[in-house]
Each structure stands twice: as C-alpha cells, then as structure tokens.
Amino acid sequence: MQILNPSRWYLHPVFIFACSIIALATFLVLTVSLYMEIRSALETVIVRFHIDPELIFPSKTGMTILVLSLLITVVLAGILLAFIYYQKTVNLFRLQHNFIYNFTHELKTPVTSLRLYLETFVRHPLKPEDIKRYSKSMLEDINRLTDNINRILNMARIESQNFDSQVTRKSLVEVVDTFCQKNDSLFRECDIRILNPTGGRFEYPVNLFLFEMLLMNIVSNAIKYNLSDRPQLTIVFKPHLQKVTIDFIDNGIGVDRHETKKIFRKFYQSDRENRERVSGSGLGLYLVSSIAKIHGWRVSVFSEGKGCGAKFTITIPRNAIANVREKNIGSGEKK
Template sequence: MRLRKSLRNAMLVMLVSITALGISFFLYIRWFMEVRAGLLELARTLNLDGDRILAPETFSVVLTLSVLVGLILVGLSVIYFYYRRALSLYRVQRRFFRSFTHELKTPVASIRLYLDTFIRHELPREEALRYLGYMKQNAERLSEQIEMILNLARIEGGVTPLAPEPVDLGRKIQAIHASQPHLAVLSLVVTGEKDPLFYPVDPVLFTMVVTNLMENALRYNDSDKPAMLVNLDKREKDILLSFNDNGLGLQKKHLKSVFRRFFRANPMGPTPGTGLGLHLVGHLVRMHKGRIWAESDGPGRGSTFLISLPLKKRDLAKNEKKNSDNRR
C-alpha cells in the first residue's frame, strides 16, 4: 500500500513538473512575441530595418529557451531515473528483510521447540542426543547468518584492512575444503599449473571467498554427488581461477545480477538464503584489485564463477622465487 502511494506521488510530481514546463514554455514564447512586436513597432517609428535589428536577439532568445527547456528535461529525467533506482532498491530490501527475518526466526523457533520438549518430557539418552544435534545445527545456522551480516558491515565499512601475503592458491583452496566438515559432501578437484602458484592474498578474506563459492555449489545443487572443479591458469597479465560446479545453474539474465546486494535468482524457492554471499564475494575480490563474473549454460547445467587476479612484475618474480626454492 505504501509502495503504491509512493508511486502515485512520484507520478503526480512528474505530471506537475511537465505541466509547469509546458506553461513556462508557452509564457516564454508569448513574452518573446510581445517584446518582438513592440520592438518592430519602435523600429518602424524610427524608420529602421526591424529584421536586421531583431535578428540577433531572435537567435539568442530561441537558443536560451532551447537550453533552458533541455536542462529542465534532463533534470526531470535524472530525478525519475534515481527514483526508479530507489524504488527498486526498496523492493529488494523488503524482500531481503522478509527472507532474513524468516532465516532468523526458523532456527530460533526450532531450538525453542526442542527446549520445550526437554522441559516437559524425560527423554532417553539416544533421543536426547539426536535433539541436541538438531539444536546445534540450528544454532550454527543462526550464527552463520549473523556472522555474514557482521562481516559485510565490517568489510564495506573499511574496518577490515587488507593484509596480503604470498599464498599457494591451489594448496590453500584444498586446505579450506578439508578444514570445514560441512563441505565434505562436496567433491573437490583442483587442476591447473604443475608448479605451485603463489599470489599475495589476505588469507582470511580469501578463505571467505572460497568458502562462499563452495557453500553455494553445495546449497544450490540437487545432484546425488555435488562436485566442484577448480582450475588455476597463470596467464600473461593475470591469474584466472575458475570454480565450476554441477549445481542448479543460472539463467543468462541473472549472470550479472547475482553479485548485487540482496539478489536471489529464486527468492521464493525452497533453498534458504539472504542474497548477501555472492555480493560479499564480489566485494572481497575487488579489494584484491581483481574481477569476478559468472557463466552458465542454463538451469540444470551448473555454474562457473571466474576470478581474475592481476599479475604485476613483482608478483611474477616472487612466484618464480618460491618455485625455485621448492625445487631445491
């Protein structure tokens, strides 16, 4: 209801502005014609050539009117454009708050239900442990959502500084996968360069990037055997990391939108989410001066997320030195 009222108000403002523009243009023309007629009458009284006298003024007035009308139209267009953007952001935020509220309420309600069960009933040890396991899962889910919001706030606010150090990218990706038990279901294969590929990244932030991509590959996947293939390719000017999964895939129209804040390809789908994971990933990659984009052959055909990290001469020198030390 409030959204419709805002839209009606904006359209009313636009209508009033256009009407005012039309009236102003009409009054300008009328004023110009009256002034021109008066000047012509004066020129005839003084036996002067009116057309020669008024020609420069005519051009100046017409040019001035055209510029003013153009500026007014540009101003109205800019106002309308920013209003549409604000309206779109408002809609996305409303969807996010509904979704995020649900994400917070669901584990809380589940934990409360199990606690009520413990209070009212004397449960066998085995059943109690099973319920405690469910409660732990819900608590971890709740913690993850809160941590996501806090991380995004810290990183976008510049509170988290970038502390890069040379890291063997292939080994780091494998270590991230191995260190998180909930990712064990995802089969991971890392291919690419024969020699270790070192690059200066912030280990903590890079872990967040890789973890989010792996969790997405696992969450949005209906395969019996979720899998991800990571390929590392050192090129002339950059290092290209590709994360290819066998998940649900993406429609072509969503490939650029997935990195927007609060965006979800299927907000009404059964898979929970806040639409912040890939937005955070994109922000972290940009902090490393890199680029990230998505590719997919369509729904049901998996997705590929590609990260390009720029190579500088000193990065190449450090990489060669590391490889030389490893061979020794």
Template structure:
C-alpha cells in the same frame, strides 16, 4: 534512520518531478504566447530550456526508480534475515524444551544435540555474514596480509561445507592442480575463507536436485590464480550474471523462490575479490544447466609478506 533517509529521498524526487512537470507545462504554454510576437531566437531558447526540463524529469525518474528498487531489495533482505534468524532459534528452543520435559535415551539425546549444533552453525553463519557486510563494503581492509596456499584454504572450506550440509565427500570435489603446483595469493585468510565458503554455500543451495560441485585451481597468464566452482544446479539467465553480485540481490525466479538467503553472500565475494586486486564472474548455459563461478586473484610467491 536509514529507512527515514530513504523515505526522505523518495519524497524529494517525487516533489522535484511534480515541480519540473508543472514548470515544463507552464513554460511550454507561456512560450507559445510570447513567441507569437518575438524573434526566432526566443523560439530556439525556449526549445533548449524545455529540453533541459524534460531531461531533468527523465533523470529524476531514473533516480526515483533506483531508490525504489534499492528500498525493495533492502526490505527483501530484512525479511530474509528475519527468517534466517528465527528459524534456527525456534528449532533450538523446541529441542531444548523436549529435552527438558521428556526423558530420552542416549541415542535420541545425541541426535538432538547434533541438530541443535547444526542450527547454531546456521545461526552463527547468518550473523557473521551480516556483520561482515558493513565493514567490508565500506572501506579497504587494513590488516596484515600473507601468502596463502589456496589449495589448503579451498580444501578446508570444502570440508566445512560438507559437514554443514551433511553431504558425502563425493558431493564437492577439488580437482588436482595441473603440474602439481602449489598456488599462493597475498591476502587476508579470514576474508578469503569467507569468500570461498560463500561460493560453495551458493553452489550447494542452488542445487536442489542433488549436489555435484567440482572445484579447480589454475594459473592464468602466469601472474594470476583462478578458482573455478562448477555446479549442476538451477543455472542463471544471461541478464543475471552481473546482478547477482549486488548487495541484497536475489534471483527473481520461481525455481529459486524457496531457497533462503540474505542476498549478501556474492556481494561479499565480489567485495573481497576487489580488495585483493581480483575479480569474480559467473556464467551459465541456461536454466537447470548449472552455474560456473570463477574467482581470480593475483598470484604470489610463497615467501611474500606484506604489512598492508
């Protein structure tokens, strides 16, 4: 249904553009003939109408280009999701068939179980990301919010990421909070956990030459808390700092073409941050110089509780 709607929109804009161009040419030629025997007011009126038609053509072109770009991003998303779903399923099936057909010793069986569990986690993460993109992107989350200890939440997310990618503990490090202060924010634990996991997931995936991620928590202007995640990966060009948070967007560079993903992770992070009254930003010194992502949230009192 969405594909049909997009095709209808593109057809509408193309038809409108053709009609506007035809009308503009007809008016321009006709007005030259008419105004040869008329007053200057007709000439001025003709110029204004012609300018309005040209503006309409320009706007139509802009909307058409946006629609085509959106369509391409969604096609890329569907291809990425298809790959992310098929690959772990095919892997799990292969190991199950091997277990069924061949007698294996216990160490091999345990290794197979380990790989299948990892593939199941990958499959589940993709499904959850797709399922969350719709509800989070369409409306405000009406759930109970509570004061959350950010250090505990980030520590838990780091442990999950290390286990998911089979990384040593020193790959992702959380620096001590200055002053040994416990920092809280008011929010939905499940959503904030999703945001932090997606940030860590991106930092790991875009560090193909080795994972070295540092996380830090700090107070900003006494009323806000910042979580900063720095990696030493492929980096970003300045024109990508805002685009990476758009739905379905993937960085169009050769160095990242082999990195798989749905294009939803950072979109979810931005959506969750906004729904919690916060922001998320990205910056990078340049290519292969790493990326720093900063998630900013309102600071809360440990005893704060809200029903909204």
C-alpha cells in the same frame, strides 16, 4: 510509502515524471514555434515598410532563445537524473524490506526449533539416542543462526573496510587446497577437485581473512543450491597472457542469463521457485564481489540456464596489487 499506493496512480513517480517531461518538451516546442512565426511575420513587415532589421531583431534575440533552450534541456536532464535516483532508491528499499523479512524468518525458524527441543527436554524423559538425535538437530540450528549472523557482520566489516588479517603474498593454489582440507567436515557432502594443469604457484598479495570468506561463500552456494544426488565442485587455475583466472564449476541449479549480473547485488535473491526449499540472505555473492573488488580482481558468472550448473570465474590481473586497508578489529586500532 503512500506514493507507491497503486490506487493513487496519479501520484506514481512514473506518471509524474512522464507528465513533467511532456509539459516541458511541449513548452519548448511551442516557444520555438511561436518565435519562428513572429519572426516570419516581422520579416514580412520589414520588407513591406523598409524598416532596419536591427531595430526589430536585436542581435541577442537568437542567443537568448538558445540559452533558454539549453536551460530547459538542463531541467529535463535534472528531472531524468532525479527520477533514476528515485527508482534506484525505491528498488533498494524493496530489496532491504525483503531482506529484513527473510532474515527475520531465518532467525525465527531456528530459534523456534531450539525452543521446541528444549521444552521437550524439560517436559519429557528421553532415551539417550533421542537426546543425541535432538542435540544434533539443535547444533544444526545453532550453525544456521551463526552463519546468518556472520554474514551480517562480514558485510558490515567489508563496507566499513574494517577487517583484520594483513595482506601477504601467498600461493593461491595452496591457500585454496588448505582451505578445503581445513573445512573438510563442512564440505563432506560435496566432491571438490582442484585442478592446476600448468603446475604454477599463482602467488599474489591476498588478505587471507577475506579470501577464505570468499571461498566459503562460493563453496557453500555450490552445495546449497544443488539438486543433484552428489554436489560437485571443480576449481580450475588457468594462466593467461595478462591475467590469471580461477574457475569454480558446479553441477547446481544454474543461473538464468538475465540474472548473471543481478545476483551480485546486495540483498538480491534469485531462484524464487526454490526459496521454500533453500533459504538465503542475498548477501553471499555480494560479499564475493566486494572482496574481489577490494583485491583489484573481478568476478563473473556463466551458466547455460537453470539446471545446467554454473561457472563462477575470478579474474586476477598479472600486476594485481591488493588495495586493502590493514586493520585490527579485535583491538580497534586502525592503520
């Protein structure tokens, strides 16, 4: 985008916006000031020569000035809104550009690794233990590719509200427990505890397909963004007067306070210092937030800072009713 070229500062939207605001505001001030001066001079003439004021000051003059002032105010507000929209568009463009770059890197790295392993298989005779070790690494690369592709597909399904599985009333405690047991092999590096102090069932309408996607992203992040010797995740169900909360408390790298809202934006990636060590697409928490909104829930995060872990909280109103369109992706039929 040529307009973003720093060498042409006079074409920068911030500079153009500031000049437009100053020009219009100056025009408004000068117009009103000039009108007041002319009116004062005319009033002196009227008094000296005993002229009827109605002949000099039509009754609509003040209204005309007021209307012009309002129109200029509307123009200023329009410029301001256009500027805000433009800035949001530019920010989204930058986020998408960063996402495409990072995602391309995420696809290229495992593909290059797979190619090297396959070339090694073809060119060199290998011992069984080497074949087993290389095959394990290839499976990890394939899982990495699959995970990235699934994130893109899931984002497309959610944004188009085109996802399978019907809404059913389930105990969220049982769903979480079943999910953790079913994916125990994926989470073997993490100590997961589920706490339900009151022993309630917490039955709510839920789309199992989406809810399991939400859980997968939260648990995966607790493991991925963690520098401790043994990642830990505690899931706590708490009843309140008008709501129920599910807390996901980890011992990971934590979140800066100024990023607690930004991390749920599409393509947003925090923790730049650890990007070389940990890769991400910037879609995981965006999917979590989107799935929560689909169900009429709310997701938030609290952290005392980097290195202090984080607590992700899903807030479910007592009268929550899932607002989910039931669609069958496989057959393409829409209800």
